[in-house]
Amino acid sequence: MGKDLIQKSLKDSLFTGIIALALFGPIVGLRTVAKNEVLVVEPKWFVVLLIVIFCAVGRFFINLYTFRKEQRRGEQSSFGKAVSNFLDEKGAQIAIAAIAFSIIFPFMPFADRYWMDIAIMMMTYIMLGWGLNIVIGLAGLLDLGYVAFYAVGAYSYALFAIHFGWSFWICLPIAGLFAGMFGILLGFPVLRLRGDYLAIVTLAFGEMIRILLLNWYELTKGPDGLTGIPRPSFFGLPFKRYPDEGVETFHTFFGLEYDPMQRIIFLYYLILILALITNAFTIKIRRLPVGRAWEALREDEIACKSLGVNPRNTKLTAFAVGAMFGGFAGSFFATRQAFISPESFTFIESAIIVAIVVLGGMGSQTGVVLSTIFLIGLIEVFRDFESYRMVAFGGAMVLIMVFRPRGILAKRKPTIMMGKHG
Amino acid sequence: MSNNLLDVQNLTMKFGGLIAIDDLSFSAKKDHITSIIGPNGAGKTTVFNCLTGFYKATAGSMYLNKDNNKMDLKKFSDFRVAQKAGVARTFQNIRLFPQMSVLENMMVAQHNKLMVASGFSILGLVNSKSYLQKEKEAVEISKYWLDIIGLTNRADDNAGDLPYGDQRKLEIVRAMCIEPHLLCLDEPAAGLNAKESAELNKLLKFIKNDKKTGILLIEHDMSVVMGISDHVVVLNYGKKIFEGTAKETKNSPEVIEAYLGTED
Numbered sequence A: 001m002g003k004d005l006i007q008k009s010l011k012d013s014l015f016t017g018i019i020a021l022a023l024f025g026p027i028v029g030l031r032t033v034a035k036n037e038v039l040v041v042e043p044k045w046f047v048v049l050l051i052v053i054f055c056a057v058g059r060f061f062i063n064l065y066t067f068r069k070e071q072r073r074g075e076q077s078s079f080g081k082a083v084s085n086f087l088d089e090k091g092a093q094i095a096i097a098a099i100a101f102s103i104i105f106p107f108m109p110f111a112d113r114y115w116m117d118i119a120i121m122m123m124t125y126i127m128l129g130w131g132l133n134i135v136i137g138l139a140g141l142l143d144l145g146y147v148a149f150y151a152v153g154a155y156s157y158a159l160f161a162i163h164f165g166w167s168f169w170i171c172l173p174i175a176g177l178f179a180g181m182f183g184i185l186l187g188f189p190v191l192r193l194r195g196d197y198l199a200i201v202t203l204a205f206g207e208m209i210r211i212l213l214l215n216w217y218e219l220t221k222g223p224d225g226l227t228g229i230p231r232p233s234f235f236g237l238p239f240k241r242y243p244d245e246g247v248e249t250f251h252t253f254f255g256l257e258y259d260p261m262q263r264i265i266f267l268y269y270l271i272l273i274l275a276l277i278t279n280a281f282t283i284k285i286r287r288l289p290v291g292r293a294w295e296a297l298r299e300d301e302i303a304c305k306s307l308g309v310n311p312r313n314t315k316l317t318a319f320a321v322g323a324m325f326g327g328f329a330g331s332f333f334a335t336r337q338a339f340i341s342p343e344s345f346t347f348i349e350s351a352i353i354v355a356i357v358v359l360g361g362m363g364s365q366t367g368v369v370l371s372t373i374f375l376i377g378l379i380e381v382f383r384d385f386e387s388y389r390m391v392a393f394g395g396a397m398v399l400i401m402v403f404r405p406r407g408i409l410a411k412r413k414p415t416i417m418m419g420k421h422g
Numbered sequence B: 001m002s003n004n005l006l007d008v009q010n011l012t013m014k015f016g017g018l019i020a021i022d023d024l025s026f027s028a029k030k031d032h033i034t035s036i037i038g039p040n041g042a043g044k045t046t047v048f049n050c051l052t053g054f055y056k057a058t059a060g061s062m063y064l065n066k067d068n069n070k071m072d073l074k075k076f077s078d079f080r081v082a083q084k085a086g087v088a089r090t091f092q093n094i095r096l097f098p099q100m101s102v103l104e105n106m107m108v109a110q111h112n113k114l115m116v117a118s119g120f121s122i123l124g125l126v127n128s129k130s131y132l133q134k135e136k137e138a139v140e141i142s143k144y145w146l147d148i149i150g151l152t153n154r155a156d157d158n159a160g161d162l163p164y165g166d167q168r169k170l171e172i173v174r175a176m177c178i179e180p181h182l183l184c185l186d187e188p189a190a191g192l193n194a195k196e197s198a199e200l201n202k203l204l205k206f207i208k209n210d211k212k213t214g215i216l217l218i219e220h221d222m223s224v225v226m227g228i229s230d231h232v233v234v235l236n237y238g239k240k241i242f243e244g245t246a247k248e249t250k251n252s253p254e255v256i257e258a259y260l261g262t263e264d
């Protein structure tokens, strides 16, 4: 049975690969660009190769898993189920493998500036997704203004760093604290709202913060944005080619050649660490009483009240904690860009983060990673087709919602098991 | 008066022009199962909603005598009635946390105690021994109750996946996890078969006798009411029309006319 199945799947996936090549070859692979007023074709075979491999391998696994399932139980079973079961069984190993891959990623031969930038961007979205997952996924509060906390974090980081010259590691917690305070500030008026109403008010809150940043010129320089945000340093060692007199830099200290990639790699690890902290924190707090109360509140607020759970405090902590991580991510954004303006904090950012959380499967940490790779990857692939980007984005969301209406990974693991205690 | 667990005086609840509860007075004793019966729309659930802080009564008073400490229930709003006064309730339409496991449902019910034990999450985040100990105790309490209703082997399954009868029982023991002084059950026997109904009776008697928890019971099914009630209050159109023992109630002409008579 096994050999036959694999053979069949391989054949099928080969066929899928050919179709993918025929389709994506011309669409993605052959790109026309204007050079010196002449249109020339610029091939992008590497991307095509990636897509083809993706399609073929994906098809192979669909075949393997759905077929095998059918044989075992004699019932129809979906690919998504197979994936989530697989992730369930091998969850710990996959997580370790993914983290290991993330750690060695900057030293991969293909990891040039372009890939590093994408990786940093994805990691930022993963962190934002994990932060918002607390609010939407766990507490069930549909927050469409999450970017506001990202903005508050970025601006408070920038202002403290510029005006007081404090280092990243001092400004970071301050920015998180500020964002958390704004989370509570938003939390209070929306305590009684649920569902659509909550979504509308949070959306408005996000816009209010952006407009405030645009108009409070004395503090935020309005649309001009804040420039000269200090770049991060490696424990006090700056990444500079020509440092000021007598200042040791990262490359002189370690006796290296100066390379701008050093700073990029450092930024990459910085966001990796911040994201992993967010993840570890969420996993841990989910198993604490407050985390369980968040989920209970999502399930049934009235039942919560009847058990003496304070819905107000529970919601506020969810808003505050989620906002705090948004603020941390904002600090990172500010120090990475060295320049921020309200332009970076528009509603579309909130929408993307919400999409990441919802498509990933409400409350699933792994789902956030998968949907970020998928959505941001998609946006990147379509970067050159500016006008089709949002079409592809929307199409992807529709597809996921059709096939996985509850998100890529909808399965939820209990936060405490009798087996381990009883 | 003083040995009553619950004293309700002149309770009135109006919704606009509709008088759902009209000048209702009754009391419940600690070692009693007190049943509130009456036809559909008589105002039974509304009484519970007033007692448990979900509605603010238009007029009247409600006192709970907790260890010789007289508490005015009107002073507590929604969740504080459960948290501070120790009045637990279940719902006519079961309200579990369906996507959470049976054990998690039981743990949420012990939220306030665990919240303090986890140092409002600080101690919990650093894995403090004292918190882990308290968490273990909470699991033990959950297991104790799940053993009683025979659901321990399903502790890690989603509550929403349980059969209907088990969901009813789970909702009751979950309410018991807040260690209430008064347990208010809104039609717990609705939809149960004869066997499940008998098990329910046993569970309620156990709670009354062994846990020394007063029970206030709304019930439609007269056989359940007759089987376990120590005291019966009959409502019709928000008014109390009769009060007495189960036997007296059964033989009361007013009740037969108003309640049993209207049932088809």
Ligand SMILES: Nc1ncnc2c1ncn2[C@@H]1O[C@H](COP(=O)(O)OP(=O)(O)OP(=O)(O)O)[C@@H](O)[C@H]1O
Binding pocket: B015, B018, B020, B038, B039, B040, B041, B042, B043, B044, B045, B046, B047, B092
């Ligand atoms: N929130 C509310 N707003 C307006 N009217 C209400 C409200 N809650 C209850 N009522 C009305 O109060 C009356 C009593 O309702 P209640 O639910 O207490 O009846 P019940 O005795 O529990 O009936 P059942 O046996 O059907 O559960 C009904 O006429 C109902 O329509």
Ligand SMILES: [Mg+2]
Binding pocket: B044, B045, B046, B092
């Ligand atoms: Mg009712």
